[in-house]
Amino acid sequence: MTRKRDAALHPSRAGCAVLRAVAQLRPSKKMPRLPAVILIVPVMLLALVKPASAHPQCLDFKPPFKPPWHLEFCNQYEQFGCCDQGTDNMIAERYWDIIEQLEAAGHELCTDMLKEIMCQECSPYAAHLYDAEDPYTPVREIPGLCFDYCSEFHSKCRHVLKYLTVNQLLLYAAERDVTTFCSMVDLPDQDYCYPTVLKSSDLNSNLGQVVEDPRGCLQLCLTEVANNLRNPVLMLHSGDDTHRMFIAEQMGFVWVYLRDGSRLEQPFLDMSGEVLTTPWLGDERGFLGMAFHPKYRDNGRFFIYYSIQVSSELEKIRISEMKVSAYDMNVADPYSERLILEIEEPAANHNGGQLLFGVDGYLYIFTGDGGKAGDPFGKYGNAQNKSALLGKVLRIDVDGSDPSGMPYRIPPDNPFLRDPGARPEVFAYGVRNMWRCSVDRGDPVSGYGRGRIFCGDVGQNRYEEIDIIIKGGNYGWRAKEGFECYDMKLCQNSSLNDILPIFAYSHHVGKSVTGGYVYRGCESPNLNGLYIFGDFMSGRIMALEEDRTTGNWKERSVCMGDTQTCSFPGLINQHHKFIISFAEDEAGELYFLATSYPSAMSAFGTVFKFMDPSRRAPPGKCKQKPLPVKVRGKNFPFVPKELTVLGTNEKPTRPPPRKFKLPTKPPVRSSQIKPTMTAAGNSTTGTAVKVKPKSSDKDTKKKNMLKPWKKDKMLNKKKASTQAKKNTLKQKSKETTVSVKDKVKPKTNQTATETLNTSNAHNGLKDNKIHTKRKIHQRKAAQKQSGPKMTIKESTKEYPAFVNKTKTNFNVRSNRTLTRQLKLWEELFHSHVCTETAA
Secondary structure (H helix, E strand, O other): OHHHHHHHHOOOHHHHHHHHHHHHHOOOOOOOOHHHHHHHHHHHHHHHOOOOOOOOOOOOOOOOEOOOOOOOOOHHHOOOEOOOHHHHHHHHHHHHHHHHHHHHHOOOOOHHHHHHHHHHHHOOOHHHHOOOOOOOOOOOOOOOEOHHHHHHHHHHHHHHHHHHOOOHHHHHHHHHOHHHHHHHOOOOOHHHOEOHHHOOHHHHOOOOOOOEOOOOOEEEEEEEEEEEEOOEEEEEOOOOOOOOEEEEEOOOEEEEEOOOOOEEOOOOEEOOOOOOOOOOOOOOOOEEEEEEOOOHHHHOEEEEEEEEEEOOOEEEEEEEEEEEOOOOOOOEOOOOOEEEEEEEEOOOOOOOOEEEEOOOOOEEEEOOOOOOOOOOOOOOOOOOOOOOOOOEEEEEEOOOOOOOOOOOEOOOOOOOOOOOOOOOOEEEEOOOOEEEEEEOOOOOOOOOOOOOEEEEEOOOOOEEEEEEOOOOOEOOOOOEEOOEEOOHHHHOOOOOOOOOOOEEEEOOOOOOEEEEEEOOOOOOHHHOOOEEEEEOOOOOEEEEEEOOOOOOEEEEEEEEOOOOOOOOOOOEOOOOOEEEEEEEOOOOOEEEEEEOOOOOOOOOEEEEEEEOOOOEOOOOOOOOOOOOOOOOOOEEOOOOOOOOOOOOOOOOOOOOOOOOOOOOOOOOOHHHOOOEEOOOOOEEOOEOOOOOOOOOHHHHHHHHOOOHHHHHHHHHHOHHHHHHOHHHHHHHOOOOOOOEOOEEOOOOOOEEOOOOOOOOOOOOOOOOHHHHHHHHHHHHHHHHHHOOOOOOOOOOOOOHHHOOOOOOOOOOOOOHHHHHHHHHHHHHHHHHHHHHHHO
16 A cells, blocks of 8 residues: 555556556546545554554664754654754754745744654654655655645645755645645554654553564564575684674684684685594584684784594594794684694584683683593593593683693692693583583673683583683483482582583574674674573574572573564574574674584585664664774675575665755845745835846756756855846846745854745745736636636646656555545646656
């Protein structure tokens, strides 16, 4: 129905030809009156209206936000809406320009209603009010008004319309009658029309909060960031203010992605010749971890963790240091590898694989328990054996070497440094196979939580768990799995003293946890403080929220938003099942990496970015200034593959606001104004308007085709010469002079008046009485000649808005009866528009 109405507001020549042909077949004597037909339409529309489903959306096709500062003009939307201070000031400036024009013309100011209508651009439902939520239909120039409010506006303030819109059909409807006009500005969904939209509890009760589905699941949306990756196991940034992202594939390639989404042709690192991996589904070996030194920008050092095979039999995990090339910032030096640590792996699974630097500057290494089932190595297993490096969290200092010859030092505060039965590298123990850990950046305001290390520890038979790593902590494996006992004998040992997980879930939810991050980004403020993670096998995404008073963590279910929730450009609401890893960019925004076929050789991996569709940060707050990246060679632009909810990247835009060019002439007081005689013999008071001499038909035609702002520019250039010829022009002119008053803009020292050009008889925005009388006489004469058929003398040349080339989709989801009524409504409107065009 929206598209049908917009078709009536923006007819094309082809549409006119069809409607004109149909109109000729109908008997003109029994032509129904237009208001009677339109009265039927609102009733039918109301019958089809469904209950409101809240979907806040701005005219820029993005979620609303909380402005960072107080709004001076549209202050009713300063808690949550679509305007920041800059937009608010712009609307206020347009408002005062219109008020000046109204004062100068002697019209009623209608200040309250004018302000209310203009401020709807700041409404959190602005896209609905202006029909912008559908990217295939034109955007309105005035918001949708409820019928009662529209009727009041029409009776008191319809003279303001010409300052809000240049749509001639809308202006004509306003002059015709209230029913015609209000039916055109009505909305199909009555819940969103102004001011009813302000009164709906369903629409306004949870504004700005994360949308929940009926089950209480938080609905989030995604954007596609990268694709065609072979089991992408990690994505990380280098922390050097370039905002590049490095994505590693399990087979040993690391690729550089620039901020614009493009990928460099040459890989940053190629370890495919050294890495042990196979095409088997679910093989846990390969290139598993990487971490950039905290001072990478200065020293170019980074560390890698991967599987190797020695003599075709012995398998190990290797941790090495490498450096970036001295000649290319996007390529690693392949000859710079320095061995840090190697650990023998007794089985092919449980290889761990996480490397990260803590806020203390030390390198943390997370190893698996060695593989197989139940940690069967030794009396207590590797995880509980502090003399083994498997099943541990290790912490080392890589900024120096040990006198004993080790390529690293032991931090002096490591918990088991003086324990003869423990390796000094051990920071925590009792872990099974921690897959993906992260460091909390801390709350961006208070810093709360900064430095905490979160890990997902993959379970054995029953439970998956999330842990916060504490120095010297025992995380229970193999004595415990989650909160439950696994080995009864070890579990009942009084010396176990294990640290319980902050959260655990059973295998009916998922069977292989993938650790995530605490969101500390800028773009989605509602997500701040949520720890978001997932499960590799089930593809489920989950979140934990901390209760700061008790220290307990509560689960918050996360699901993909429905079609309406994710109806924003470029957003998707589905992802691949196998969630391999989570990631955080340099700005703190959150991503995850998933594939539809978990093989190291299959290029089905995709990177997704989280987005909260209910609230965003204010425009400009999250802007970054990345350092330039010198690229040598080619790069491939990003081409998305996932199906977006809208199926288009088009963004409807708000029509540009009308700008009034006001001359900087001193104000004229009423006592200085002398009455002047018009061409009709009527006296008017005000400042006499300069009238241009008549020009040739060619020049007039060319001038009429100029846009309004170009006309104003030409007037300003010719202002001096026109002033010099003022007396001569007065004698030659036979046109009506229009008087205007000058008024000082409130709160400013700027004074100006609007100069109206009366020589252009085809200007649809004039409110000249003589011009109006002539048009009425012309209409009556045309009606006498053509009989009872209703025509509009003004042609489409006089009303260029009639021939709007906006492409409109005419598909309407309605029954046949409604379609016939709408067609009849359009034909009646178009017949008026097109009669002169046919001539």
